[in-house]
Amino acid sequence: MSGKKNTGGRLYTYLIMLFLYAPILVLIVFSFNGINSRTVWQGFTLKWYGELFADRGILSSFYTTISVSVLSAAIATVAGTLTSVGLFNMRRRWRAPLLYINNIPLINADIITGVAMCLLFVSLGSVLKFRLGFGTLLIAHITFNIPYVVLSVMPKLRQLDENLVDAAQDLGCTWFRAFRRVIIPEILPGVVNGAMIAFTMSIDDFVISYFTAGSGVMTLSMKVFSMTRKRVSPKINALSSLMFAAVLLMLLAINIREIRQERVAKNKARPLSGIPARSGRGAK
Amino acid sequence: MKRRSLAVPYVFWMAGFIVAPIALIVVYAFTAKSGGFTMANFSAMGKYFSVFSRSFALALIATVVCLAMGYPAAGMLARVPARRQRILMMLLMLPMWMNFLLRTYAWMSILEETGLLNRLLGVFGISPVHLINTQAAVVIGMVYNFLPFMILPVYSVIVKIDRSLIEAAQDLGGSPRAVFLRVTLPLSLPGVLSGITMVFVPAVSTFVISQLLGGGKDILLGDLIEMQFLGQAYNPNLGSAIALVMMVVVMIFMFFMNKFGEGEDKAVIM
CATH class of the missing domain: 1.10.3720.10 (MetI-like)
Structure with missing residues (x-):
């Protein structure tokens, strides 16, 4: 029963994520659109990125x-x-x-x-x-x-x-x-x-x-x-795609650093195991 | 460590840039365009009753939808393993780092008459739905933009609930329904309350979402205020009066919310 419930929960989480990311996906996809339209797709191009860097x-x-x-x-x-x-x-x-x-x-x-x-x-x-x-x-x-x-x-x-x-x-x-x-x-x-x-x-x-x-x-x-x-202009789409990529990279970097620090902290904490851990989480 | 004086500059800063501006709103609200005390700005507001009621109604709907969507999501998040929780939280925060205008603009291309949603429906042979420039589109925009503000505070409260309380309720024979209603829900109330205010306040005062997705047809309170300050209908006195009334109504709303949650921990802001 709990397995079934989990699948439902997972599906629901995916749906929420889809809802949150659909517009961002649309922005990114249409930054590569061949024509200046936000709904009709016409071939791949990078020209909006070029034009973006020329737009004062x-x-x-x-x-x-x-x-x-x-x-x-x-x-x-x-x-x-x-x-x-x-x-x-x-x-x-x-x-x-x-x-x-x-x-x-x-x-x-x-x-x-x-x-x-x-x-x-x-x-x-x-x-x-x-x-x-x-x-x-x-x-x-x-x-x-x-x-x-x-x-x-x-x-x-x-x-x-x-x-x-x-x-x-x-x-x-x-x-x-x-x-x-x-x-x-x-x-x-x-x-x-x-x-x-x-x-x-x-x-x-x-x-x-x-x-x-x-x-x-x-x-x-x-x-x-x-x-x-x-x-x-799709130049704005190009800009938002770049910003999204930058934010994604930054968050990934922060998270990887945190995970690393936690590992280091855990290893350091081990010799002091006589002191009870303050938070119950992490300790199984 | 006695260094009280460190707070002194900020006290002056607050007086100048937090208290004084709000005092100015009050002064402007009771002043006529030509100067001198007046109540006319408030009596002129009667004709905007429909704007008030529409704003509050749409914000309320958006808040209820956010709660209905966000509470289960927050509960789900709190139950996944810690490592995955971190990734999911990151995914939840990531859209908030994207510019809010850009995300709302993206919804324009999804909801348009010939937009992506209608194209998708067309593929399945479903007749197109008219959404853009309707109140439904405005609510979708509000829910989209403010849903994380509901999920985050609820999640942060649920994740701290002592599991043993829930287990105890289960051991004592509580059905899943009873356990939820009698244990989980009351304990998560502070998060729910702050989620509600964090969604309701920006929703009731928005003018971007109504202008982008509502087509500026059915104006909201935010539009009304914006018009008085930067729009064609330049009248900061009337604008201040509307802003003051909105502020007071929201304050009363929040006061009752806090009363409702009394005895619980105070609503958390972040």
Whole structure:
């Protein structure tokens, strides 16, 4: 009976995956299409890839997306980590409301965050004489990225044994040295995770960028959106296929590394078998 | 480790870029175009009642479909061996890394009148279905885009459920149905609740999906707000009022969701 149930479950999982991947498959297949059509297939070609690398508009929007994502993720990671340490040391009475405000961009619909910042930048801009552009776009991205970093670093700080820091300082470390040598290594997984989430959120964002970038700057999403109002060129399909390949390779690399690290960790842990493993998983 | 001051810059940042913008929405919502306090923006909203009800209805349908599709998928995922679980999780996350606009655009070519779905149906001699520029297409787009947001939180809760609780229920003679209803489901409720909000909130406020797949015919709340800020009907005051009402309604919705799940762990966000 359980075998039968498993087949059903497997089939269902495949169906969900088919649903999730069908559109991506369509995008990729039609990036090799001989004619400019998104439904009729007419022979194999690579010309859209060639044309993609000659299209200034698409390329510049791609660079904008990459630079705003990398910059905002990097800044948010540093700022979010330092903020988390600060918040963690605050009294609960102060920490709780601040964390609540920190969560607002996560809870609010993107369009609310977008129009709210749009209002702010437009009103500030009319006073301080600046226009919406890359600067406002970057500020918006940093603002919605920091909460993700804080949210992923905080739990790691809670797990941190505070005695370690005290010990380091008792042994003559300055606070900064203790921070670098003791706190950072302990919370690193949370920091890396936060950076990854921030980067993903940035690169995938359309709505907030749309409201905060003004008319001069375009991210890739904005470019695609403006094209869907007229006609989307298969060059966009070519670009999305390349991005898909890049993401796939990156995720594969991360996973292989993780599996390797786990193996190393397991081998290292063996001599210390007197210490009971904290998680029940993995140990059969 | 006493370094409270490290959080101070961010407190100012939050005041400037999180609190102030939302305060501006409130101010704009109660201000007339020419300046001065007014309630006119709210009374003008009556004619958009159909937009409100349509947005909430479509988002609700999409959320229910996501739950119906996502819960079993999450349960299935939690039961496969750890190694395969990791691969499946990766496969689930991978589409989220692809640009959201591109994926929605791809659905246009699938759902079109002469699109791939109708071609496929034609091969089997089934008459074509009219989907593009309908509300059904909008719901499909919502479900497609937000399904992972349902699966992930539900999965992360189910995977942590202590197996021995389920085994105990089975040992005590619980039927599979009873075990699910009395043990698994209540324990997975926090994940379900956060899944529901993570699907509902973006679905109710979308304007991309309705414009790409709905043809801009039956506009949604997101479209309405977008039009007031960047579209032809430029009126940020009315736009702010609509945004404020939407925010408040969603907040009330989430408050009741959390009440409903009280006693359980708070809904997890990621």
